[in-house]
Amino acid sequence: MPRRDDLHTILVIGSGPIVIGQACEFDYSGTQACRVLRAEGYRVVLANSNPATIMTDPAFADRTYIEPLTPEVIEAIIEREQPDALLPTLGGQTALNLAIRLSETGVLERHGVEMIGADAEAIATAENRDRFKAAMTEIGLATPESGFAYSLEEALEIGRSIGYPIIVRPSYILGGAGTGIAADEAELTRIAAAGIAASPVSEILVERSIAGWKEYELEVMRDRDDNCVVVCAIENLDPMGVHTGDSITVAPAQTLSDVEYQHLRDLAFACIRRIGVETGGSNIQFAVNPVDGHVVVIEMNPRVSRSSALASKATGFPIAKIAARLAVGYTLDEITNDITGETPASFEPTIDYVVTKVPRWAFEKFPGISDTLGTRMQSVGEAMGIGRTFPESLQKALRSLERGLAGLNAGPSEAAFDAFTDDELVRRAATATPDRVLHLEAAVRRGVGLDRLHAATGVDPWFLDQIDRIVEARAWLAEVGGPDGLDAGDWRWAKRLGFSDAQLAWLWGSDEAAVRAARTSRGVRATFKTVDTCAAEFAARTPYHYSTYEDDDEVAAGTKPKVVILGSGPNRIGQGVEFDYCCVQASFALRDAGFETVMVNCNPETVSTDYDTSDRLYFEPVTTEDVLNVIDAESAAGSLHGVVVSLGGQTPLKLAGVLPADLVLGTPPEAIDLAEDRERWGALCTRLGVPQPPGGTATTVDAALAVAAEVGYPVLVRPSYVLGGRAMQLVYDDGQLRAAMAELAASGSLGREGGLSAERPVLIDRFLEDATEVDVDAVRDAAGEVLIGGVMEHVEEAGVHSGDSACVIPPQTLDADVVATIEAHTVAIADALGVRGPLNVQFAVRAGDVFVIEANPRASRTVPFVSKATGVALAQVAARVIAGATLAELRTEGLLKPPVAGGHVSVKEAVLPFDRFPDADPVLGPEMRSTGEVMGIDESFGWAFAKSQSAAGDPLPESGTVFLTLNDRDKPAGVDLGRRFVQLGFELVATAGTAEALEAAGLPVVKVLGKVGDDAGDDAVELIGKGGIDLVVNTPSGSGPRADGAAIRKAANVHGVPCLTTVAAARAAAAGIADRQRAPLQVRSLQEYHADGQLPLA
Amino acid sequence: MTPAASRRPRPGRRPAALVVFADGTTFEGEAIGAPPRGGAATGEVVFNTVLSGYQEVITDPSYAGQLLCFTYPHIGNYGVTAADDESAGPHCRGVIVREISDRPSNWRASEGLDEFLVRTGTPGVTGVDTRRLTRHVRDAGALPAAIGPVEGDGALDEAALLEAARREPGTEGADLVAGVTTAEPYTVGSGPYRVVAYDFGVKRTMLDLLGRIATVEVVPASTPAAEVLDRSPDGVFLSNGPGDPAALGYATTAVGGLLGRVPVFGICLGHQLLAGALGGRTYKLPFGHHGGNHPVKRLGGAERTGPAVEITSQNHSYAVAPDGLAADITHINLNDGVVEGLASRDVPAFSVQYHPEAGPGPHDARYLFEEFRLLMDRGA
Ligand SMILES: Nc1ncnc2c1ncn2[C@@H]1O[C@H](COP(=O)(O)OP(=O)(O)O)[C@@H](O)[C@H]1O
Ligand SMILES: Nc1ncnc2c1ncn2[C@@H]1O[C@H](COP(=O)(O)OP(=O)(O)O)[C@@H](O)[C@H]1O
Ligand SMILES: [Mg+2]
């Protein structure tokens, strides 16, 4: 049956902010869905709170609501838009949960909205562990035996009935707390007790542990005629026990015989049919006993997922796009395979290469937490490598990660493993951590037998053997000693195993450029093959390429001038979907301007790596070698206009200096260097008369102490050339400064970041206390005109990383002359640097004085937020300017429109991952730790802020008790704050000192709380645990003991009580609560906000 | 400087080998498996796109006369086990892969693929740019080629391999069935029905599935219809097999003699022979269908509800032309419209071009064995 004509308007729900476990793969799926549904002629209404996404660009839907994803808000949207249907399966767990709520509470029925793509019953059966197990048992599928326990006795009872080993998984826990595997009763006693304590509801799942079994995922699609296909089977290199999101995963499955694979396929179909997913994609996870092939089903996700994004990129079969078509009535055989353009989508892709995904974690940003991986996902991003073989794809994925690896070891960081004994190395490999695969290589290289490693780690011998091939080759290459000893066949063999030129250079004590030159002089160059869903059985129309070292090349000649856009690599804290937004917008803008666009990126979650986004896609690591390969291939295939390096964050920007200078479009590499080079940048600011916080650079402890003595404490210490405030520390005295320097030295805990050297000095700045931070996004063109895209005032003061603080457009407290100074400084800096393209400048304003903190001649994290707040397509404008257009031309063309002014306020709020890391102190600081962001938009600042808080998952309380505990500096401001809350109808509780200040001002404090663990009075942590507090305001004291505050903040985090750590944020919260009391909730779409002339709220 | 002559050889290096097509196109690789007799193994090159199931494919008698290239690069990962053999051993002339696995891993495995190839006398080449080869076959059609080592004892050079490739006649018009069919009748299975199965190169999985519903008497390809009818079967099964159906006039005649007298079910070559007996003709596809992911649509006719699209295992170079058939077309290939199934309008006989038994491949179409059982219930 073709397209349903009874539907007119469809509501699509996105997945909200990027959080661990739910990242930009849902921007990819949602964007695809919106595009497909509009192409089918439906009116699309989109709800998503995340302004950084591509899907929330107003061009992708008829109505785009950047509003909190809460049932009330969605109901308000439904009331306004009267959709016929709701599509909830493309927005992750968030959208699915919301849809269930709306269905259960009768909202959908009341408004006549049909849920398409999955029904409530199917979702409930898949999502509820008990119902899922029962359903699987009914159709004869085994699941690991398990039971819920609420006491130690119950746990032991279950243990006796199902046998050991047993895995304990506490319910509703944060992070991996309380999870563990028990080999016997004694261990279960210990682990179960910890687990029950860790669970806020004192509930644990006690399940037979099958850790060490092989783990597989099948991506399945089904249509309304019951046609089912498996799009991809994914094998986890890390066996059961490590979450698939934290495992290295490989497609297709490598170690299953066809008999076993077809069995899994049959089971997967039985599962999707029983669960009742009528149309769309599902992810089904299986465990297979490596000893006898016994299969159990672990879980099923009745929606597109991270793995389906991976499967789509791995095969060229766009699951989300097809799921959207199936949801509106098509069957698989009615949909054409885009890639061949001839064959139908009712087939199973077959591939002739291997893809490997490696996750990227951010443990370094959360001091004190363990980096052991387990059943809860902790990674923040991933990179995928495509190669003809597993070794090649693994090494490509590892160098794509940008964590200082050029492949599977054979680089400076492997020295860290030299100190371990064999036993220690095996033990480390047996514990899954981000370094596990490196430990495995080091162990194999030492000669630890593969059998022993398999026994210790559960990693399949086939994978270990493949690692062994890399190890053997490395030994041989090292023996040969240099490029002169290699003939063309040897080169090809080494490259086919995935060795990068950088690894070879390291092995040979040479440099990468020399290795490349020697290699190409032997005629050995990368060749590009095509991802085509069919292993070349049919001709492919879609130029989706990956590099390898084979006989021939499939890159077709182009006719138009081409622009290469370098993407931002794996998501990480500090560099996420915002940069993908910029790259994708650039691709659209440049294509419209008549260029052929060529995207290079290695992140399988993104829209940029959708073959539909650019004219050509190279799924490649964004490294010097791989980018040069693309440039060579594209230069040979027509005219190459140039390469865009300034839209993908720090990753491509770092390459500006090594690419052929005449190909770097936009701001010249010298200017990029000038902005990064501390000394020259300082001199420039002085010349321009733009004040900077006093500071200096140092490479030794003594020099650092001297700088600090000159500028005075507190100071901010950080390495150069980093993003996201990496390794940045606020230091209050000499002792802390010495410690910070020791960590940054090559041998220190942060040595992996590169250590100290003349090229990489430490930057030491006077820390500006109580300053307001301001971000500016601007674009300067070749004619010298500077466009100020947006001036953002931060809610939290300087010292909280710009990426972690809330900010607002337009500025709320800055005087007009301060804004004018900021704009003038921005223009002066842009001119002086000779920027041609985007520029982001950060300022701190203290007592009316404006200081510049830094300038980045590239698109910033805030570009998408600015675009959505102002209606100016800033990334598109920047891309066009980079490629040579002037702002005046773009104005004439109509691409550059005047910003919409007045009438609304936009607040961006950061979303932090502390719920995954309960052991980390959730205080904000100069090191960025947020994974994502949300936006609140409304008539008033208060409402916009309140919306941003609900969107971030920390809704402001309507009434109740506020707990204030402030450092001395903040106490005076705290009194005003206390008064506001009392006026708003809240009760106050406080710690002794804060209570004293409040009471002295005549404010009632209903309870004075003692210090943690103190006998005097109620303990704050206990009260939070008991649910007696609705909002915590805790400002950390500068240098003193932080433990007490940390315990309070952690308790708030664990119990989900909103916790604000700055007075400024608390003030904003009070404003939000006040506005919310004054006016009812209203929702409005971006299209309305951006329309010429403000519309009245309807 | 030229590469040092004294260094130790690259780890894992095998003797250099080539794939040389009759049109002169050459591919470099390294030799695996058994040394080819006379230095070269020749045959028509076909590519197969399965991701798993290499052993079943290699031991499928339908590949007799062919050099088999796998598009998936890693072949041999999970080793080889006797349980997965589709016949007594490989029938293809050689195997071409990108990357053979030296250390298989799977609890079912009893040996590695390379050992298996050596043991069964099957030559092969690894390290080949199999994607380029596939694209070549896709563009140029299923050409003959020669494979063999070009290094070590008994090695030929490129020119000699080219010469060998040019001498290779290919499959057209050749009776390859005679080389793979059973010499003597034998019986398998213990089901309640009585089925005679023509062995044109039958796969074990077919006999396993038939054996669940019937006692199956397997007979040589040359068995005349009368002899089959003498066994008074409930149904006759026409198996798969290698090569050009047009070269098997004797078999077409036999099938004609069975129609209307006993229910008939054919698969692959059996399907082509049934078509021939029903007045149809076959033709050679440019590069055939060889893989495990082909979508086939059931057009009705078959009495079955449920999904209409079946993902199928396929292995055929020839196909049935839709015209002139005294039968309904029951299944078509959604990729290219090729006839995938037919049923006689007049007599109880049906067949499919693809492999419902799988081995390797998806199980979507196994219901056809049940349909055969129902047909036998109804009788002739
Ligand atoms: N019984 C078990 N024994 C050992 N490991 C398990 C078991 N069940 C699940 N796991 C591991 O935990 C991970 C997460 O479990 P899963 O049920 O898939 O939850 P999620 O919804 O978080 O993906 C799995 O990927 C697997 O590695
Ligand atoms: N001198 C300073 N005084 C107060 N805060 C500062 C100062 N320098 C930097 N910061 C704070 O540290 C954060 C990160 O510093 P920044 O130089 O922007 O690093 P990054 O390049 O990682 O964004 C800023 O957002 C700001 O809040
Ligand atoms: Mg899971």
Ligand SMILES: [Mg+2]
């Ligand atoms: Mg910054």
